[in-house]
Amino acid sequence: MKKLLLIFGPLTEIFIKDKSSFRFAVGIIIGLAFSICIILSTIGIMDGFDFTFKRALKKSVGDIYIYSSGREGFYQVDDKMKENFKRLGITDYSPLVQSESFLIANEETKGVIIRGIDPLTFKAVTTLSFPLANSDVAIGSELASQLKIKINDEVVLTFVSGENEMNGLPVLKRFRVGAIVKHGIYQKDLRLVYMERSKLQALLGMGNRVNIISLNIPSQKEAYEQINEISLFQQKLKTLFGFSFSVKPFWNEYSSLIEAVQIEKKAISLTLQTIVVIAIFNVLAFVIFLNERHSRSLFLFKAMGLSQKGLVKIWFMLVSVIWFFSCLLSILFIQAVDWALGHFSFLQLPSDIYYIGRLNLLIDQKNYILVFFITLLWLFLISWIGLRRMKKQPILQGLRKEFA
Amino acid sequence: MSLIKINKLVKKFGKVQALSGFDLEFGHEKHYVIQGASGSGKSTLLYLMGGLDRPSSGSIVIAGQDLSSLDDEALALYRNRFVGFVFQFHFLLPTMNCLDNIFLPARIGGVETSKIKPQITKLAEHLEVAHCLLKYPFELSGGEQQRINIIRALSLRPKLLLCDEPTGNLDSLNGQRVTVLLKALAKEFGATLVVVTHDDKVASQFENHIIMRDGKISP
Numbered sequence: 001m002k003k004l005l006l007i008f009g010p011l012t013e014i015f016i017k018d019k020s021s022f023r024f025a026v027g028i029i030i031g032l033a034f035s036i037c038i039i040l041s042t043i044g045i046m047d048g049f050d051f052t053f054k055r056a057l058k059k060s061v062g063d064i065y066i067y068s069s070g071r072e073g074f075y076q077v078d079d080k081m082k083e084n085f086k087r088l089g090i091t092d093y094s095p096l097v098q099s100e101s102f103l104i105a106n107e108e109t110k111g112v113i114i115r116g117i118d119p120l121t122f123k124a125v126t127t128l129s130f131p132l133a134n135s136d137v138a139i140g141s142e143l144a145s146q147l148k149i150k151i152n153d154e155v156v157l158t159f160v161s162g163e164n165e166m167n168g169l170p171v172l173k174r175f176r177v178g179a180i181v182k183h184g185i186y187q188k189d190l191r192l193v194y195m196e197r198s199k200l201q202a203l204l205g206m207g208n209r210v211n212i213i214s215l216n217i218p219s220q221k222e223a224y225e226q227i228n229e230i231s232l233f234q235q236k237l238k239t240l241f242g243f244s245f246s247v248k249p250f251w252n253e254y255s256s257l258i259e260a261v262q263i264e265k266k267a268i269s270l271t272l273q274t275i276v277v278i279a280i281f282n283v284l285a286f287v288i289f290l291n292e293r294h295s296r297s298l299f300l301f302k303a304m305g306l307s308q309k310g311l312v313k314i315w316f317m318l319v320s321v322i323w324f325f326s327c328l329l330s331i332l333f334i335q336a337v338d339w340a341l342g343h344f345s346f347l348q349l350p351s352d353i354y355y356i357g358r359l360n361l362l363i364d365q366k367n368y369i370l371v372f373f374i375t376l377l378w379l380f381l382i383s384w385i386g387l388r389r390m391k392k393q394p395i396l397q398g399l400r401k402e403f404a
Numbered sequence: 405m406s407l408i409k410i411n412k413l414v415k416k417f418g419k420v421q422a423l424s425g426f427d428l429e430f431g432h433e434k435h436y437v438i439q440g441a442s443g444s445g446k447s448t449l450l451y452l453m454g455g456l457d458r459p460s461s462g463s464i465v466i467a468g469q470d471l472s473s474l475d476d477e478a479l480a481l482y483r484n485r486f487v488g489f490v491f492q493f494h495f496l497l498p499t500m501n502c503l504d505n506i507f508l509p510a511r512i513g514g515v516e517t518s519k520i521k522p523q524i525t526k527l528a529e530h531l532e533v534a535h536c537l538l539k540y541p542f543e544l545s546g547g548e549q550q551r552i553n554i555i556r557a558l559s560l561r562p563k564l565l566l567c568d569e570p571t572g573n574l575d576s577l578n579g580q581r582v583t584v585l586l587k588a589l590a591k592e593f594g595a596t597l598v599v600v601t602h603d604d605k606v607a608s609q610f611e612n613h614i615i616m617r618d619g620k621i622s623p
Binding site (some may be wrong): 296302303307310394395397 | 417476482483509512513523
């Protein structure tokens with residue numbers, strides 16, 4: 001490592017070759033790297049949550065979903081609608097029926113949302129793929145877990161319509177569980193039940209009408225990156241479909257949570273700057289230590305022809321070395337944090353509160369550059385203070401003091 | 405012809421006047437000794453000539469160039485290329501071997517060390533410290549350390565060799581040897597030699613004597 005440091009300037013070695021200075025510098029680098037890691041990991045956790053959450057949400061409804069604002073709520077997917085999708089270049093859309101129900105299994109009951117889907121178009125929109133035979137249902141993984149349901153088990157679902165002879169009491173129907181679906185969002189995994197659309201339409205007596213259309217906008221980007229595009233398509237669809245339909249983006253259901261996470265990220269990032277400031281004070285201590293310990297060398301160098309500009313160069317070179325290795329080490333620390341988040345159960349989130357279980361670190365280059373750059377600015381500011389202290393003392397006075 | 409012309413030189417440290425306005429000249433390739441009691445201003449004069457500080461008033465003109473007119477960068481270059489300093493405390497960096505210590509002025513001035521290495525080796529052989537070049541300063545005797553210090557001061561062939569009590573840390577035999585050596589080397593390098601000392605034995609070896617008292621040149 002010492003040899004590597006020499007590339008930053010031949011005179012840097014004078015400070016580095018001194019064991020106590022070197023050890024102090026290593027301590028400073030570790031402290032600074034740890035502070036940078038905390039800030040970036042926090043931002044990464046927030047962005048990771050945002051990303052994972054949005055990706056999981058998209059998995060359950062596609063980019064945009066459209067439902068009728070009318071009283072009845074059910075509508076036909078007519079030629080006009082299909083023409084509108086074609087005009088906007090939308091090829092992936094899936095009409096579905098969604099209703100509420102109760103699922104009964106193993107002497108327990110859960111309120112669920114039952115969706116009637118066309119597996120092929122639904123897969124194209126959401127990427128969710130599961131076998132769905134005519135009399136089968138697919139249930140969310142959390143629901144299966146809580147009610148101890150396995151594939152091929154039988155469950156009972158309640159339906160509101162059709163039992164006139166029993167004075168409007170719900171119809172109970174028995175289904176085989178053909179698949180267990182994982183969306184990645186706790187509430188979705190706990191509440192969603194899927195069956196063939198035509199089967200559900202028949203059970204509800206809706207003919208071939210639906211109450212939701214899920215669709216994807218024509219874009220190759222990840223859901224995380226296409227927020228603006230989706231918003232734009234949402235406006236276009238609103239204009240085309242008019243007031244009798246509501247057009248919502250996939251994050252609509254949890255928009256306040258996503259917004260809160262963003263605000264929290266900014267607030268925490270600012271607060272965490274104090275951690276860097278504390279680490280910077282350690283750097284200041286190091287600068288003062290170097291000043292005191294190597295003042296003889298520095299005054300001697302000046303006597304030998306080192307200009308103030310040259311001294312500034314060495315000084316900032318040293319600070320840059322500290323900064324460079326701190327940044328490098330912080331990246332290693334971040335990798336360790338990411339690994340720990342994935343491997344230690346005590347670092348996992350309670351899914352029922354935070355909706356997703358495992359936290360991922362997602363730190364984009366912009367955040368790395370921003371945090372590294374701010375740290376460098378802080379370091380240069382502190383170094384400048386150290387240099388001012390040294391500049392105040394003329395060489396002659398310094399030599400006299402040091403060589404007396 | 406003079407190498408250095410000093411006109412009405414004044415240096416104040418706060419309220420204390422270390423040098424109180426005098427004129428002085430130093431000739432090319434001549435050897436001078438400056439003597440005086442403690443606080444007489446002899447070291448201050450030496451350091452001002454070396455460009456380590458700036459006078460409060462008056463001027464020091466070296467080879468036709470007024471040092472006061474030089475900016476920080478130019479003054480640093482002057483110290484690096486034109487002046488060689490020999491201090492009482494040689495101050496060799498303990499973390500570097502002697503050769504690296506000798507190379508310091510070259511490295512500060514951006515001179516390739518390979519270019520000066522043959523001359524340094526020759527000088528070290530001449531001063532009988534060639535075997536010390538790869539040793540660390542703590543492995544050397546006081547006399548050897550001072551000779552390494554002299555090689556460092558001469559490494560860039562300065563035209564002005566300024567020595568502040570160069571024998572102050574040595575016994576009389578070694579002190580005498582170092583003085584003879586400094587004179588011989590200054591002659592060989594064509595440098596003007598100015599030595600500050602309060603040792604009469606050392607002073608007696610010089611032909612040009614400058615006596616200072618209370619910041620003035622004593623007649």
